[in-house]
Amino acid sequence: MKENKKIVTALDIGSSKILAVVAEVYKDGTFRVLAQGRTESQGVLDGNVTSIEEVQPQVKSALVEAFGIAGKIPSNDVCTNIxxxxxxxxxxxxxxxxxxRTVTLSDMxxxxxxxQDAVELKEDQRLIKSELLYYMLDNQDEGYVGQNPIDAKSSRISAHMHSAVxxxxxxxxxxxxxxxxxMDISRILPEAWASGYAVLTEDEIQNGVVLIDIGAGTTDVAVFQAGLPRFTYxxxxxxRRITQRISGFVHCSMQEAESIKNKLDLRCSPEDEEVILYRAPLEEGGKKYSKLELSKMVYHEIRSxxxxxxxxxxxxxxYKSVNGAPCNTLTGGIVLTGGTSLLLGITELFSAMPGPLAYTFSTRLGRSRYTGDACIGLNSPKESAAMGLIAYEALRFKEGDEDEEEKAASDDSLWAKTKRFLIEFFIGQY
Structure with a gap:
């Protein structure tokens, strides 16, 4: 008999923090968070792991904290982001x-x-995740988006996919x-895909939406339409780049610059000229920096x-330019998430950019839609990726389409032995 629930672990390895979330997922696609563990991120720069020796103890610490609070022993698999x-x-x-002849399941x-094999990879690239978009029969104009072509008669069938590398x-x-x-990895999702599964509504993900996750080190962009990711960038x-700009502009520490950044308003109200956020030491001229001046500087950074x-x-x-004006084809607009999306006025900035290359979509702030147990601290835009990983695991569990390697079998099966051999041969025993 199939299980109606299982425990999963999500691990968000980011540029500013490492967050582990343990949750129980159910066959109806819902989930309940059991615990979380977090540490500061060291050895990760601009989304890339630059020092395994620094990151590994932090990951271990976050996992141990989460497992200890959960009080349950999950599987050794984690779902993570990249x-x-x-x-x-x-x-x-x-x-x-x-x-x-008629289309069979084997044909599909x-x-x-x-x-999937047709994805063009450079020598230094690896396939991370693929999603089937639709099938087409006899080169018809419309794909079978969300439909099943099985038993239909056709002279040819084609499959169309979007993959992240x-x-x-x-x-x-x-x-x-x-x-x-x-631990082992059950699956890896691109950051923007993961965040999308946490913060987007069903209407947005079906009708078309731009998901922009502005984190500490990277900005991850995905377009979702018809329930699937269609564009990844x-x-x-x-x-962190904005904090560095402020630090260099006013000649202060990164800690002071971070504090200043959190007080800015990208709407750049004239009355903010009277609000002084930083005074340089007398030996450096004692210059005063207003909230308006610093907000304008960051405004131009975000505008770029x-x-x-x-x-x-x-x-x-x-989207297209029609007579010099943008023509929006994504009715869901823009959803901003990630830590930097908390800048005051940033949604208004994204909504009101002028010119044909400014897509002028409606913009909202995206937070995890989970409101159940242990949600404290997990509804901030900063935690969207981790919560999206859990939401994706719940979706997969509901649909019952777990990966072949997950179904394959016990540790004594031929597939399990082959999998271990391949991992150890190509990656090494770590």
Whole structure:
């Protein structure tokens, strides 16, 4: 008899923190958080693990804290995220002849596998996660989005997929860290995908929405439509870069600059000119820096980020310029999440950018929609990725489409032995 619940662990390895969340997921797609454990992140820069020796004890500490509070022994598998400039999305497709016979389940699996194998990878890239978008029969105009073509007659069938890839070094570093902490990885999701599963509504994810997760080290962007991620993009730009700009501008410490950043208002109200946020020491001239002056500086930083994202979306065809004005094809607009999305006035800034490359979508702040047990501290935009990993595990459990490796079997099965051999041969025993 199939289990109606199971315990899962999500591990968010970010540039500012490491967060482990243990939850119980149920067959109806809901979940209940049991515990969390967190530590400061050391050895992670711009989403990349730069020092395994520094990160591994922090990961171990977060996991031990979460498991201790949960009071239950979960499986050794964790679901984790990945970020960094190397993370990008790629579309692929494959076609298979049918010669007028009906489509079988085997046909669907085979053409889907062919489409996944068709992802174009550079020598230093690894496939992270693929999602089937739709099947098409006989090159018809509309795909079977959310439909099942089984038993339909056709001369050919094609599968279309969207995949996330990352550099091999980035991916393997995370694998090493987690395995050295005594755990294995059940799956890896790109940061933006994970955050989307936590903060987006069903209408947004179906009708089309831009998810922008502005973290400490990176900005992760994903477009969701028809219930699936359709576009993936990452920039090496985050809240830490803004803090550095403030620190250099007023010549203060990073701690002082972080405190200043949290007081800014990107709406740049004229009355803020009278509010002094920092005074330089007398030996440095004793200059005063107003809230308006510093807010304008950060406004231009975020505006530049916004335009960069807009240009990328424009090039990918997710919105168009009609007579010099943007034409929005994503009715869900923009959802901002991540720690930097807490800057006052940032949603208004993203909503009101002028010009054809500024997508001028409606914008809202995204937080985890979970309101159950142990939600304290987990509803901030800072925790969207970890909560999205749990939400994704719950969704997979509900749909019953766990990975082949999860179903394969006991540790004594041929598949399990083969899997262990492959991991140890290509990655090493960590």
């Amino acid at each position: 970020s960094g400039k190397s993370v990008e999305g790629k579309d692929s497709s494959a076609e298979m002849p049918l010669r007028g 699996k085979n053409v889907q596998s062919m489409a 990352a550099s091999a070094a980035n991916a393997l570093a995370r694998v090493k860290v987690i395995r050295r902490s005594g 990452t920039l090496n730009y985050g809240g 980020l916004n335009l960069t994202i807009g240009k990328k979306l424009f090039e990918a065809g997710w």
